[in-house]
Amino acid sequence: MSPKLRRASAGASPDVSADVRRRPGAVPPAGQARLRPVSLVMAAALLAATLLAGVLVGAAGLPVGGVLKALADRLPFVHVDSGLGVIDENVLFQLRVPRALMAALVGGMLAMAGAGYQGVFRNPLADPYLLGAAAGAGVGATMVIVLMPGDPGYAVPLAAFVGAISGVFLAYVLGSTAGRASGAATLVLAGVAVSSFLASVQTFLQQFKAEELQRIFSWLLGGVGSADWRQLALIAPYSLVSTVVLLAHGRLLDVLSVGDDEAASLGLSAARVRLTVLVAASLATACAVAVSGLIGFVGIVVPHIVRRLAGGSYRIVLPLSLLGGAAFLGMADLVARTVVEPAELPLGVVTAFVGGPFFVAVLRSSRREVEI
Template identity: 85%
Template sequence: MKPHGAHPRAARLRAVPLAVTVAALVVTLLGGLLVGAADLPAGGVLKALLDRVPFVRADSGLSAIEENVLFQLRVPRALMAALVGGMLAMAGAGYQGVFRNPLADPYLLGAAAGAGVGATLVIVLVPGDPAYGVPLAAFAGALLGVFLAYVLGRTAGQWNGAATLVLAGVAVSSFLAAVQTFLQQVKAEELQRIFSWILGGVGSADWRQLALVAPYALVSAVVLLAHGRLLDVLGVGDDEAASLGLSAPRVRMVVLVAASLATASAVAVSGLIGFVGIVVPHAVRRLAGGSYRIVLPLSLVGGAAFLELADLVARTVISPGELPLGVVTAFVGGPFFVAVLRASRRQVEA
């Protein structure tokens, strides 16, 4: 069976797939700025954006209220959807490279369960509306979940690498999910707010939240992109990697930390949005090849476009109401996951 991933001398990132994903992101971003309860003229929106470019002046013709809607509501929401989608997709690709498994997911190592516990604790214990306490607590909880999974995996006996870490992540996730359920029962009157966060969304995004997570997202993206070639080397086996002077455990640990940090930063501001880390990297492999020098950057851009489109669907399909973003991605990701699972099983049997 051919190893998951590509040979280290795989083709470089080609212009056409990159151009297609960038074009998809631009189109969906513009859609995110134009679609909403308030009807903003497309020409005015484009001119208002140009007016914010240094040394460019353009009279948008938008009123003060329309400009506030655009720059205080829609632009932060569109940027947040792109950031969260890009981070989740890139983290998924990183996990899949480490575990050599196309079904690996950003929530594999307890990040989602830890974030859920952190957010629930703030909602239950902090009076009023802790708008920024929830993201911070979710971020800390996600990192704690990954840390506990790693420590448990290292101390559970013989260290068997990826398999042991996955089992530790499942155990930690189950325990943290039980803690979250207990907290929900203790504070039953807060169930609506808790479930609203769990189902995921970017409707409350603002510039402060973007500033909160952007540094972590940037560091994660730089580290993951820098390890694309090394993940390709790991894909052909640890022995060949060692013969090339590469420390496989070190590379795996760096990628795991970066992918977990990306997941934590996304979950902290969006809640639990599933399947992005499976759907996008797998689609990229089908369209552009399996080298991680290709998969990682295209997953970053494609994930941003995918979640931007999902957010558009979430806010229009039952307008003037709005679907939770996690529900939209689950409608797409559930059948996609089954298809990937069936394909993986056929490859194993072959």
């Protein structure tokens, strides 16, 4: 085993060569390769503050003391009289709490999936929609809205979930047909081709019911305003599985960043690790898209901020992206529902407003490092 890989597998490499260190997702120097408790506590505190703001702020004007007491009353072995009426309690626990939790869950899944994709492709500009998940979800949701009159209920998120998974599967199958030498570039091109094809299918479906265009575009622009406990329960198991798998592969992504050949000398199958991470990241993306529509830039903005603040090891980037993405989208949702009160901005518009300029900044700073 080479000294470089031995240091990478140990999680500390103060003498990593300059060419490896410049590579996006490369193993960081010593002192940055472990998740520091203070970073985890700060990220968790930011998320907790965002969740609390999400349940306190709203058009109904619930008393802060009553909300805090009502939340405390739901804790085990705690009994507090909140003083809230039945209507106020319904607003709190049937509208605000599920919405805040949904924004956090969707943001965490998108950010962690983005970090996983960036580790697989060694590209800081890779995002959760790279392999056709967004286009597939759009086709699934559009098909239900067009073909099912009235309120389709939970058929839209289910169809979006199936469509997202199908889009990624098609891209992977298409990319795999190029053979062993295809690499990440072919897979990305396959994702672009599948996305273009599915976008044309979606446009074709929209022509059947022009009167439903507003509902379709409302879904495509993203939002968590319709979140409820059943939707949370619907995606929670898949979110948990993808989270566990991605967090468990943080060290392996660090090893892969040194190089496939040296990773293979350890008996590590780079192809198997990449496939596992891709599947888990795509599952996380599908869960998020199914209940929120298309919300862009979260998977680029949050992992990049984490790398700048805490280091580039994926043992750091993945868990902090999970917490940071949850907090980021929670804050974006607060902006979306308060900046033009009593109306709401689509959540995807808010994230694009922040993420667009940020994407340009990332592109400029990494233009010499990006390799696909």
